[in-house]
Amino acid sequence: xxLAIQGVGCLGSYGIGSAxxxxxxxxxxxxxxxxxxxxxxxxxxxxxxxxxRQMDHFSRMALLGGWLALNETGNAVLQDMGIIVATxxxxxxPTFSFLQSLLEFGEGMASPLAxxxxxxxIPAATLAMKLGVQGPCATLCQPVGAVVAGLSLAHAWIxxxxxxxxxxxxADELPSEMNCALANSAFLQPDEESLTTQRAEGxxxxxxxxxxxxxxxxxxxxxxxxxxxxxxxxxTAIVTGTSLxxxxxxxxxxxxxxxxxxxxxxxxxxxxxxxxxxHSTLCMDAQHxxxxxxxxxxxxxxxxx
Amino acid sequence: MRNVEPxxxxxxxxxxxxxxxxxxxxxxxxxxxxxxTAPPFxxxxxxxxxxxxxxxxxxxxxxxxxxxxxxTTLQKCNRTVHLGVYAAIQALQQAGITRADxxxxxxxxxxxxxxxxxxDFLSWYRQWYTTQHSxxxxxxxxxxxxxxxxxxxxxxxVFAHSNxxxxxxxxxxxxxxxxxxxxxxxxxxxxxxxxxxWIRSGVCDIALAGGADALSxxxxxxxxxxxxISSTPCKPFDLHRNGLNLGEGAAMVVxxxxxxxxxxxxxxxxxxxxxxTCTDAHHLTSPHPEGQGxxxxxxxxxxxxxxxxxxxxxxxxxxxxxxxxxxxEGSFFRKELPGIPFLGTKGGTGxxxxxxxxxxxxxxxxxxxxxxxxxxxxxxxxxxxxxxVPVTAPTAITGxxxxxxSLAFGGNNSILLLGxxxxxxx
Numbered sequence: 001x002x003l004a005i006q007g008v009g010c011l012g013s014y015g016i017g018s019a020x021x022x023x024x025x026x027x028x029x030x031x032x033x034x035x036x037x038x039x040x041x042x043x044x045x046x047x048x049x050x051x052x053r054q055m056d057h058f059s060r061m062a063l064l065g066g067w068l069a070l071n072e073t074g075n076a077v078l079q080d081m082g083i084i085v086a087t088x089x090x091x092x093x094p095t096f097s098f099l100q101s102l103l104e105f106g107e108g109m110a111s112p113l114a115x116x117x118x119x120x121x122i123p124a125a126t127l128a129m130k131l132g133v134q135g136p137c138a139t140l141c142q143p144v145g146a147v148v149a150g151l152s153l154a155h156a157w158i159x160x161x162x163x164x165x166x167x168x169x170x171a172d173e174l175p176s177e178m179n180c181a182l183a184n185s186a187f188l189q190p191d192e193e194s195l196t197t198q199r200a201e202g203x204x205x206x207x208x209x210x211x212x213x214x215x216x217x218x219x220x221x222x223x224x225x226x227x228x229x230x231x232x233x234x235x236t237a238i239v240t241g242t243s244l245x246x247x248x249x250x251x252x253x254x255x256x257x258x259x260x261x262x263x264x265x266x267x268x269x270x271x272x273x274x275x276x277x278x279h280s281t282l283c284m285d286a287q288h289x290x291x292x293x294x295x296x297x298x299x300x301x302x303x304x305x
Numbered sequence: 306m307r308n309v310e311p312x313x314x315x316x317x318x319x320x321x322x323x324x325x326x327x328x329x330x331x332x333x334x335x336x337x338x339x340x341x342t343a344p345p346f347x348x349x350x351x352x353x354x355x356x357x358x359x360x361x362x363x364x365x366x367x368x369x370x371x372x373x374x375x376x377t378t379l380q381k382c383n384r385t386v387h388l389g390v391y392a393a394i395q396a397l398q399q400a401g402i403t404r405a406d407x408x409x410x411x412x413x414x415x416x417x418x419x420x421x422x423x424x425d426f427l428s429w430y431r432q433w434y435t436t437q438h439s440x441x442x443x444x445x446x447x448x449x450x451x452x453x454x455x456x457x458x459x460x461x462x463v464f465a466h467s468n469x470x471x472x473x474x475x476x477x478x479x480x481x482x483x484x485x486x487x488x489x490x491x492x493x494x495x496x497x498x499x500x501x502x503w504i505r506s507g508v509c510d511i512a513l514a515g516g517a518d519a520l521s522x523x524x525x526x527x528x529x530x531x532x533x534i535s536s537t538p539c540k541p542f543d544l545h546r547n548g549l550n551l552g553e554g555a556a557m558v559v560x561x562x563x564x565x566x567x568x569x570x571x572x573x574x575x576x577x578x579x580x581x582t583c584t585d586a587h588h589l590t591s592p593h594p595e596g597q598g599x600x601x602x603x604x605x606x607x608x609x610x611x612x613x614x615x616x617x618x619x620x621x622x623x624x625x626x627x628x629x630x631x632x633x634e635g636s637f638f639r640k641e642l643p644g645i646p647f648l649g650t651k652g653g654t655g656x657x658x659x660x661x662x663x664x665x666x667x668x669x670x671x672x673x674x675x676x677x678x679x680x681x682x683x684x685x686x687x688x689x690x691x692x693x694v695p696v697t698a699p700t701a702i703t704g705x706x707x708x709x710x711s712l713a714f715g716g717n718n719s720i721l722l723l724g725x726x727x728x729x730x731x
Contacts, residue, residue, distance in 0.1 A: 083584075090487065095424045098527065102427075103434055107349045107526055115527035116590050116714065120422060120487035125715030128586040134601065137584040137717060138495060141422040141487040142468045149484045156502040161307045162605065177433055181426065186461035226480075290466045291378070291475040 001155045003208045005218040005304075006077070006165070009068025010272035011061060012038055012202025014260050017068070021269065022276035025238065025254045031261050035174070035200035040064050051130060056117045058091035059126040062169045065205035066127050069167065073207050082135040082163040085124040086150030086170045088143040088264020092178040094118040127169070135163045144287040146170065147267045148224055148297050154208045164209060170268030171203035200261020204268035218275055218304035222297065230298045234280040238270040241286035244296075250282070267297060274301035306581075306608035312501040313573035313730045315561045316402070317667045318395025320388055321554030321654040322355030326395055331671055334653045334679040335699065339538050341550060341655070346522040350529065352536045354520055355552030355655025359384070359391060371397045373404045374476040382476070383467040385421035388555035388660070389517030390476060397477075400559040401571060402511065404478065410565070413481030413509035415500040416469040417492025417516035418659035422485060425523040426460045428453075469517055481509035487659070490623070491582070491711035491719040492516055493556065494662030498580030498721060500560050510565045515557035515663035524658070525551055531590065539626030539656075540683040541649035542635065542695050549625040552655020556663035558670075563730070575670040576730040578706065578722050579612065581605030585716030591629045596637030598718035599710065603641055606708070606722040617645055617722075618704025619678055621669045622695065623712045624649025625656050626683065630712055635691030642708075648696040652682025662711040666721050669709040673725040676702050705729050 010018050013035040040060040043052055046067055052060070062085060070077070094117035101111035116122065121139040128137050136157060140149045147170050154166035179199055181187060211219050230247060237253040239246050246253035260269040267285040274281035283299040317327060322340050324330035333340070341353035360366050363376045371394045379387070397403075402412075432449065449457070466472060474483035482503065486496045493516025500514030528534050528551060535548030566573060581602035585593040592598070607613065620642060622634050626649075638647060650668055657664055672678050681695035705725040712718055724730065 089424060090422060092424055096430060098523070099425075099427055099430045100434060102523075102526060103431060107529075110526050110530045112527075112530040112532075115530050118423070118527070119419070119489050119714045121489050121713065121715040121717060122589055125584065125586075125589055125717070128584045128716065129589070132586060134584060134586050134598070136582045137488070137715065138499075138582070139487045140484055142471055142483070142485045144468075144471060145483065149482070152482065152508070153484075153499060156499070156506065159506065160309065160502065160609075177430065178424070180433055181424075181429060181461060184429075184458070184461050186458045187465050224482075289471050289475060290468065291472075293475065 001152060002211045002219055002221040003155055004211045005206050005220055005275065006209050007069040007072035007207035008272050008275050009065045010204040010269060011065055012260050012269060013200040018272040019276045021260065021273040024259045025256060025273050030258055031198060031200060033198060035198055035261050038201055054113060055126060056091055056094050058093065058171060058173045059123040061173065061203040062123045062171050063127055063130055065203040066167050066169055069205040069207050077165040077207060078131055078133060080164040081133050082157050082166045083124050083127050083133055083137045084150045084153055084166055084168045085139045086146040086265060087141050088146055088172045090120040090141050091118055091123060092173055093175045096175060096177045143264050144289050145295055147265050148222055151222055158210050166208045167205060168208055169203060169205045170265035172201055172264050174199055174201035197257040197262045200263055202260055202263050202269050204272040216305035219302045220271065220299060222299040224295055224297045227296060230282060234282045234300065236277050236279060236281040238274055238281060238283045240266040240270045240283065244284050244286040267299065271299055271301055275303050277303060306605050308611045309505055309609045311576040311578040311724055311730045312504045312560050313563060313566050313576045314558050315566055315571045315573055316396040316400025316559035317574060317670060318392040319556035319664055319667045320357050320359060320391050321657060321664055322357055322552055323653045325358055327667060327671055334650060337680055337682055339652060339682055341538055344525060345520060348525065352534050353538055353550050355550055356520060357388060357554045359388060366391055368394050370403055372477050381463065381466040382472050383463050384519035385418060385517050386467045386469055386472045388519055389416060389469055389473055392515060392555040392557040393473060393513055396557040396559045402559060407478050410511055411481045411509045412479040413500060413503050413512040414470045414474040414479055414483045415486065415496040415512060415514045416473060417486040417496035417663060418469045418518055419489055419492060420518045420521045420524050420658060421469045422487050425521055426464055427523060428460050429457045432457055488717050489713035489715055490658055491662055491713035491717045492659035494711040494719040494721055495582060497558060497577060497663060497666055498582060498719065501577040501580060504560050504562050510562055512560040513557055514560055515555065516660035517555035518553060518657055518659040520551060520553040533627055535626060538683060539652055541624035541626045541651055541681060542631045542691060543684045544686040544688040546626045546628060546631060549627055550655040552657040554654060554657040554660045554664055556660060556667045558667065573727050573730045575673060575726060576724045578724045578729060579606035579609035580721055582719040585718065587716050590714050592633040592712045592716065594633055594636060596633045598716060599637045600641050602718045602720045606720045610722050612706060612722060614642060616706045617708055618702050619707045620645055620647040621665045621709040622647045622649045623710055624651055626651065632691060635693050638693055646696050648678055648681045666709045666723060669707050669723050673707050678702055
């Protein structure tokens, strides 16, 4: 499947912007330890403070990522646009805030605000409200394969002429509670204990449209397999996932998670970086399911002119 | 919106408080039984809930002919997954898709959930919180016994194995796409709509689609904190409605392309002829009061089927029993679908959240097949502000198409247009 990419925005523990992410990858800039919280202060320069009031961190990351992507295309796309949020775990901070309010104040005083923001589709709804989008909105939540699920749903909506454009947001946040829980042996996948890359958080957003096969247009093509084989031979590879070696025969390859960290949706960060690369780039991902089978994903990014 | 081919349904299964299969659930709805119980967890202010009677022993319901996973593997998963697998076995059995078929066909899984993807590990969080805020000299926080530690580990382990779509795909050995939809209360409807598109576009030969959610202490308290729960059995569309009752359950349908169905000699029970979904962009926890998003979703669903409003013989309303939801739906019915009979079934099942849309799609297909509607449980007095009365007595219907609609937190509105039997699939 293939789609045109008309805009991209990304942010994470590494910083903001796809060009700076690509530069950091090229220089092998490692992520600071511990991975810093993603900065979303820039939203204050874009939206009125009252519009940002009571907005949770996940939604703020999604809104800033979405705005950066939209900023590359112009607001005309908003008229006929859907929103898809792809995530490994959804808005973790409000969930833990609700649990905290329960422990501190008891059942009768548990926070309704935290609970309502813990519902997984609230970030997508927040974006729809802030951007004035009235098309379809979907949230897909799974620790494995969320980004490809999001791309595929975007393709379906566009193919059925449900919308002309889709804002795909891939995001995950990492509050300290979540970081601690994910490090618990009960959560670890077979190969995870040996990994040296640190967990982080981040968001990548893409404005997707039908592929018109225009040579100058950036596009994305993807497929999932049960093996590590890949079909194309681009110049560059950005390897994400947990256990994939750099493919042979490719001139340059980068271990993406060294720079942007280990995130359930790290494939999307690799895609964002690849859009700043000079030639077509293969983003590779391998994720173990909870039952230990492995899903390999290859995403080809052709940057625009 | 493009006109699309109808997608045949060759199997259905469900479990809820109304019954452990479709036949039993229809009987409960027909008889007007309301089977609320106390919550299956201790709470300060208990309110009635609708609990499903899932047999506690996995061996009593696991069927290796359809689900090859071992009991040990199934035990690693949570109740939401168990409910989903229970309904999936029924649906696959009705469709005649065994584990041998699963090995040679590309079968996708699309499951909607709400509770099933929530990070509700309270025991673990209590330990983490206490350790962080410990003022004891040791700074070690809670002193837990090995058994308590193991319980916490188990809580995390079960969560890690229980993403509904990923777990179901692995338990059944399916090789197609696996997607978990978390669109709050419209998740089940959306999962079926998405899976129908997979079939039309050839992403997979067969799709198992639906929704699943178990009752949860955290979710119960969350809805209680929002003051959305009624302390009495819910009364959808009634003048004195004052909130919802939470329920649990699962429902699955088997969607299949026509070639596969013909090859297998399977007869369609009905079909998905249209699907619409739109957001209100109005409020995070309340629908647009005039159902504007619903109206756009309806337009999409009808356009997909090239159908008209007069083709619809009844509507399965979302009908939660909360003042805002029922008023918005009422406004939508008055304006967009006047005169078409509608019913709500949450008076018999409770609000099963991510499962609700799928459960009600299965009921809708069954009502279409029987050409008969049960009464809407819980309704007794007209709300003049709504100005509409749902079906209040068993009613015969004539027609081939019906709507099943879901509204959700976040302003999501989703509608399935479903067709009756083989004729609607032509």
